[in-house]
Amino acid sequence: MVREDGSERSLADLQKLYGKPNNITVRTKTLKPVAKPVGFERRLVDSSPDQLRKDGKALMNEVGEINIEKLKSLLSEYKVSASAVNKLGGSKKALKDFDKARDAYLNYKALFRKNLEKLKNKMLETSLSQSQIDQFVKNTKITTWNAAQKTQIRGYLGEYIRMFNGNGFIAAPNGVPPITKIGKAQRASNSYWKGQMSTSGGNTVSKSTTFHEITHSVEVMNPKLNNYMNEWKFKKGFTDKTKIQEVINNKKAYAGSGASDLAKKKPVYKLKDITNVNYDAREEAFVDKYLDPYMGKIYDADKFVKNFGIQGSPEASEVLTMTVQQFADIDNMQKVLVEHPDLFELIVGMSRAKGL
Secondary structure, three states: OOOOOOOOOOHHHHHHHHHHHHHHHOOOOOOOOOOOOOOOOOOHHOOOOOHHHHHHHHHHHHOOOOHHHHHHHHHHHHHHHHHHHHHOOHHHHHHHHHHHHHHHHHHHHHHHHHHHHHHHHHOHHHHHOHHHHHHHHHOOEEEOOOOHHHHHHHHHHHHHHHHHOOOOOOOOOOOOOOOOEEEOOOOOOOEOOOOEEEEOOOOEEEEHHHHHHHHHHHHHHHHHHHHHHHHHHHHHHHHHHHHHHHHHHOOOOOOOOOOOOOOOOOEEEEEHOOOOOOOOOEEOOOOOOOOHHHEEOOOOHHHHHHHHHOOOOOOOOOOOHHHHHHHOOOOHHHHHHHHHHHHHHHHHOOOOOOOO
């Protein structure tokens, strides 16, 4: 072989340099597998909690790096390095380790926040058309609030309807009607059997409270989801008096017994004793290190709703409501992932469950 510079190379020379032709292999870069997009395959009312969690995990994988354990680990290393600087009086090694740990934590925190935003945007993808979303909002009568506040509420409804594909605003097979009326109250509430709810706030209506109250209807529209939340709450409730004392505000409070068969198996306390909030004396809850103590609240089964054509006797909970309300703000979503990653996955999965 004659090269461009006029020098010659024999086949023997080339084999010495590159080996025999049949031994030469071509290296190709192995591509990372691309996550399959999570579709809208089933209705929420037909979905099991396990399937919702599975879909939630898949959507999180589709987005990318959302590893809360890694974030917590990097934060721990950052704190340890800061402590070492204080103890060692600012030695060069300690300062170098601190800078490295700080940068690693802050860089990953920024990536984590960015990916949470991507996830929220993914959750806002919907199986509904814009005209369907607009119609659901239009079908919901908003009373008492002024014009500007009504506009705020309509914006919240549009986001919730988009995120959860109309669920809450579509009649359920078990007879729970869609939400068609929203009023104003100092303490918001939901009368799902009537398709009515209220929300609260001042000049700015509370978005998280609005999300919370809608979710009461969404939960009872799927009996499997409703049962799952009550069982989740019960299983986490403490029986150990020492653990209970660590959590409750009033250390002298006495345990009571819940009204339902489920609640009777574990001690319950008045919410106003668990917290420093002046709840009604009749409001009781299991005790645990929930994201919010209100998540432990227990309710009687709603046997009366059969008079409104609703099947079964739903037993309301504050588990799904208190966690979904955090999804009203990206910065609050992380709280759910830190404290209750299983519920985080489930809620993300709900965004891929159809309403129609």
